[in-house]
Amino acid sequence: MTSITLTRPDDWHLHLRDEDALLTTVPHTAARFARAIVMPNLKPPVTSLAAAQAYRDRILAARPTGSDFQPLMTLYLTDQLQPQEVVNAHKAGVVTAVKYYPAGATTNSDSGVTALENVFPVLEAMADAGIPLLVHGEVTDDHVDIFDREKEFIDRVLSRIIDRFPSLRVVMEHITTADAAAFVRDAGDNVAATLTPQHLMYNRNHLLVGGVRPHLYCLPVLKRNIHQRALLEAATSGHPRFFLGTDSAPHAQPTKETACGCAGCYSANAAIELYAEIFEDAGALDKLEGFASFYGADFYRLPRNTDTITLLKEDWTVPAAYDYLGTALVPLRAGETLRWRLALGTEAVS
Ligand SMILES: NC(=O)N[C@@H](CC(=O)O)C(=O)O
Ligand SMILES: [Zn+2]
Numbered sequence: 067m068t069s070i071t072l073t074r075p076d077d078w079h080l081h082l083r084d085e086d087a088l089l090t091t092v093p094h095t096a097a098r099f100a101r102a103i104v105m106p107n108l109k110p111p112v113t114s115l116a117a118a119q120a121y122r123d124r125i126l127a128a129r130p131t132g133s134d135f136q137p138l139m140t141l142y143l144t145d146q147l148q149p150q151e152v153v154n155a156h157k158a159g160v161v162t163a164v165k166y167y168p169a170g171a172t173t174n175s176d177s178g179v180t181a182l183e184n185v186f187p188v189l190e191a192m193a194d195a196g197i198p199l200l201v202h203g204e205v206t207d208d209h210v211d212i213f214d215r216e217k218e219f220i221d222r223v224l225s226r227i228i229d230r231f232p233s234l235r236v237v238m239e240h241i242t243t244a245d246a247a248a249f250v251r252d253a254g255d256n257v258a259a260t261l262t263p264q265h266l267m268y269n270r271n272h273l274l275v276g277g278v279r280p281h282l283y284c285l286p287v288l289k290r291n292i293h294q295r296a297l298l299e300a301a302t303s304g305h306p307r308f309f310l311g312t313d314s315a316p317h318a319q320p321t322k323e324t325a326c327g328c329a330g331c332y333s334a335n336a337a338i339e340l341y342a343e344i345f346e347d348a349g350a351l352d353k354l355e356g357f358a359s360f361y362g363a364d365f366y367r368l369p370r371n372t373d374t375i376t377l378l379k380e381d382w383t384v385p386a387a388y389d390y391l392g393t394a395l396v397p398l399r400a401g402e403t404l405r406w407r408l409a410l411g412t413e414a415v416s
């Protein structure tokens with residue numbers, strides 16, 4: 067096979083950051099994806115309709131000329147967020163979903179939820195209004211080992227949410243364990259998961275054997291190879307509740323390559339190309355379009371895209387770094403060769 071043409075994909079979990087960072091991040095995503103669910107973990111977080119609207123406008127202004135990329139905005143769930151704010155933001159057509167970060171779980175999550183009961187009224191309003199809840203699924207208790215935090219979250223938090231609000235649609239973001247994949251598969255039609263390229267390509271040996279690789283450090287942290295295999299199995303199974311969410315999360319090089327490095331991998335510059343390689347290696351290229359272009363839209367009850375992108379089987383080298391906020395941004399697979407290249411508009415005529 068020398069090329070693949072896919073219905074244009076969407077990214078259901080993305081960090082674009084803000085202000086000048088958008089000049090780097092938005093063109094990368096807009097070249098590949100029609101839509102993206104934009105995470106609200108800015109400083110300060112996006113917690114109101116007005117803030118979401120203003121952030122959306124800044125993203126739109128950073129699109130390359132002629133791009134019709136659509137950012138789908140989210141609100142950041144805090145103990146204080148009012149149900150009415152969420153319902154209004156959704157009714158106004160500005161906000162698509164609400165993001166739950168347990169306080170302290172990950173980058174910019176200090177304002178997150180401190181106890182599940184605090185957000186029951188919001189979750190109830192969301193269930194009634196049909197607004198999806200997106201979760202960073204890790205507990206934060208000091209005594210829980212970092213490798214067990216996702217499983218504990220499922221047992222202690224996610225199960226409770228789903229039992230109490232059976233009609234609420236929930237996306238477990240960036241799943242990293244066989245436990246999460248099994249939980250989502252066995253759950254009802256209201257529970258789905260996104261999978262990142264890094265959790266499909268790597269396990270914790272890649273992160274730690276032969277020296278620590280700060281650019282592979284993200285949260286939830288990479289797990290053992292048996293989990294990586296289970297995630298690959300889920301992504302390539304054709305199951306409609308597993309779909310694409312890159313979790314592309316830029317951090318400037320000096321904040322990654324330091325004594326206490328930030329969590330997050332940047333993949334927006336080559337996201338669909340990475341997934342194509344992953345699916346091809348798994349012998350499942352025929353499952354890529356459902357995962358990348360159909361199942362997310364279906365779960366969110368949005369129309370599927372109608373235009374296409376083309377990938378050419380042609381080696382190219384991922385840049386060592388991109389310009390970012392006056393410093394550098396090191397992407398996933400920096401300096402390495404990828405097998406699929408995104409065709410430019412003029413090359414894509416089939
Ligand atoms: N995944 C990460 O390691 N980091 C994300 C936050 C998140 O998605 O948890 C970020 O915003 O940098
Ligand atoms: Zn997260």
Ligand SMILES: [Zn+2]
Nearest residue numbers: 081105313315
């Ligand atoms: Zn994320």
